[in-house]
Amino acid sequence: TILTLDFGSQYTHLITRRLRELNILSEMLPCTTKIADLDYKPKGVILSGGPYSVYEDGAPHVDPAVFELDGMQEIAWRASPENVIAGVHREYGHSNLKALKGDDAHVDRLFDGLEDSMRVWMSHGDKLGALPEGFHTVAVSDNSEYAAIAHKTKPIYGLQFHPEVTHSQNGTQLLKNFAVGICECAQNWTMARFLDQEIARIRDLVGPEGQVLGAVSGGVDSTVAAKLMKEAIGDRFWAVLVNNGVMRLDECEQVERDLKQHLGINLTVIDASKDFLEGLKGLHDPEQKRKFIGGKFIDSGKGTKIGFFLQGTLYPDVIESLSFKGPSATIKTHHNVGGLPERMTNGQGLQLIEPLRSLYKDEVRELGRTLGIHEELVMRHPFPGPGIAVRILGEVTEEKVRIARQADHIFISEIRKAGLYDQISQAYAAVDPSRAVGVMGDKRVYGYIIILRAVTTTDFMTAEAFNFPWEFLQRVMNRIVNEVNGVCRVTYDITSKPPGTIELE
Numbered sequence: 001t002i003l004t005l006d007f008g009s010q011y012t013h014l015i016t017r018r019l020r021e022l023n024i025l026s027e028m029l030p031c032t033t034k035i036a037d038l039d040y041k042p043k044g045v046i047l048s049g050g051p052y053s054v055y056e057d058g059a060p061h062v063d064p065a066v067f068e069l070d071g072m073q074e075i076a077w078r079a080s081p082e083n084v085i086a087g088v089h090r091e092y093g094h095s096n097l098k099a100l101k102g103d104d105a106h107v108d109r110l111f112d113g114l115e116d117s118m119r120v121w122m123s124h125g126d127k128l129g130a131l132p133e134g135f136h137t138v139a140v141s142d143n144s145e146y147a148a149i150a151h152k153t154k155p156i157y158g159l160q161f162h163p164e165v166t167h168s169q170n171g172t173q174l175l176k177n178f179a180v181g182i183c184e185c186a187q188n189w190t191m192a193r194f195l196d197q198e199i200a201r202i203r204d205l206v207g208p209e210g211q212v213l214g215a216v217s218g219g220v221d222s223t224v225a226a227k228l229m230k231e232a233i234g235d236r237f238w239a240v241l242v243n244n245g246v247m248r249l250d251e252c253e254q255v256e257r258d259l260k261q262h263l264g265i266n267l268t269v270i271d272a273s274k275d276f277l278e279g280l281k282g283l284h285d286p287e288q289k290r291k292f293i294g295g296k297f298i299d300s301g302k303g304t305k306i307g308f309f310l311q312g313t314l315y316p317d318v319i320e321s322l323s324f325k326g327p328s329a330t331i332k333t334h335h336n337v338g339g340l341p342e343r344m345t346n347g348q349g350l351q352l353i354e355p356l357r358s359l360y361k362d363e364v365r366e367l368g369r370t371l372g373i374h375e376e377l378v379m380r381h382p383f384p385g386p387g388i389a390v391r392i393l394g395e396v397t398e399e400k401v402r403i404a405r406q407a408d409h410i411f412i413s414e415i416r417k418a419g420l421y422d423q424i425s426q427a428y429a430a431v432d433p434s435r436a437v438g439v440m441g442d443k444r445v446y447g448y449i450i451i452l453r454a455v456t457t458t459d460f461m462t463a464e465a466f467n468f469p470w471e472f473l474q475r476v477m478n479r480i481v482n483e484v485n486g487v488c489r490v491t492y493d494i495t496s497k498p499p500g501t502i503e504l505e
């Protein structure tokens with residue numbers, strides 16, 4: 001196992017993910033984990049970056065035992081306080097890395113098969129001001145004289161850049177060199193193995209009589225989780241679809257067809273759309289909207305006699321929402337994690353089951369295929385729990401929901417027609433409620449602004465706007481202003497993540 005210790009970087013879990021893509025067993029734990037508490041000895045340890053300056057009061061520090069681990073092959077090194085200074089400029093984005101090979105065999109193994117020069121992704125404010133004792137520089141970049149350092153004799157390395165993000169050219173190869181080449185990990189972790197283990201774990205947890213309730217949305221995560229439960233405990237699994245009034249056009253009917261007919265799952269549909277829309281009135285703040293939807297959602301499941309509650313929580317959700325307990329900075333409270341499990345478990349005595357908790361999105365898709373779910377469903381773009389409520393900036397009203405739905409439907413159908421759906425990771429149309437002036441048929445109009453968003457990403461942690469042909473955008477714009485009443489402008493959001501997020505709220 002390679003153990004990654006998380007200091008709260010938004011990218012930490014990508015390290016684990018890359019290693020799993022290489023079929024290497026890997027685990028991520030908080031940076032304060034004591035090595036003595038582990039029931040295994042990791043072959044390698046990676047320390048992530050994080051939002052704290054190491055010299056700040058209250059900044060988390062690693063168990064010193066990490067550096068003493070017998071046989072440990074690499075540590076992405078955190079310098080001692082006096083070696084770290086605040087950078088004059090934050091360094092953020094692409095940088096050219098030059099590896100200084102040839103001095104040390106163990107350093108050459110880290111850069112094995114890589115060009116001397118490569119583009120890497122930087123994201124830091126502080127930097128090293130001096131080399132710690134026993135270390136030397138093994139790579140430099142445009143702005144960092146210590147872009148990578150290594151201990152002269154021990155297998156300890158420190159990287160200023162992020163090999164785990166896809167923007168770092170050959171970053172995965174570098175992690176492989178570390179995990180396989182240096183730490184000698186086997187590449188034998190597979191999805192079929194995960195499935196068997198998870199089914200056994202669920203049966204054990206639920207027992208022979210236990211019943212499980214699971215909310216489904218039609219998204220990949222809840223669908224795969226539901227199918228997994230069906231495989232594990234058959235009809236003792238009950239799926240519920242809550243129509244919260246902020247689902248996409250015709251979504252409810254489609255989900256019902258998919259789950260009942262295609263997957264043979266016990267499904268009940270609860271229409272709570274009126275209640276939801278009523279409660280959303282007057283809420284402008286994104287976090288308030290998210291919390292309301294999460295809370296309301298729980299209330300709609302009240303009174304059940306079932307002992308377990310299924311959540312399709314994924315690894316990135318866990319990391320992004322951990323902030324109130326660990327060092328990660330809160331970005332936004334995701335509906336399927338923020339507050340929901342606690343209220344479900346404490347408030348209603350339900351025990352939580354999260355079979356996808358350790359998986360990334362494309363691992364979930366692979367699990368879906370392994371479970372026999374059809375390709376179109378497996379490849380659906382993700383849709384957030386709070387639905388189009390987070391795609392309507394500010395207050396949600398029935399009119400804005402109608403506009404968002406219609407515009408979104410046009411955008412997605414055009415994307416499908418153009419054969420672009422599978423090239424895009426997520427796309428939607430959002431409503432900007434500040435209105436703009438336009439002219440239609442010689443008349444002045446004053447209407448909402450539609451924001452189209454389409455991104456490509458492999459992990460939903462970093463993303464780029466999709467590069468549409470101009471004619472495509474024009475066609476979508478034309479259809480939206482002509483077919484959706486109340487809209488007079490269409491814009492395309494080209495912001496990457498970071499600094500933007502994928503959803504607008």
Ligand code: XMP
Binds near residue numbers: 335501505
């Ligand atoms: P952001 O906006 O954080 O989105 O860049 C990353 C991914 O997460 C989805 N998302 C959510 N999914 N409940 C969900 O189930 C939520 O509250 C939520 N917020 C964002 C988003 O659609 C994207 O795929």
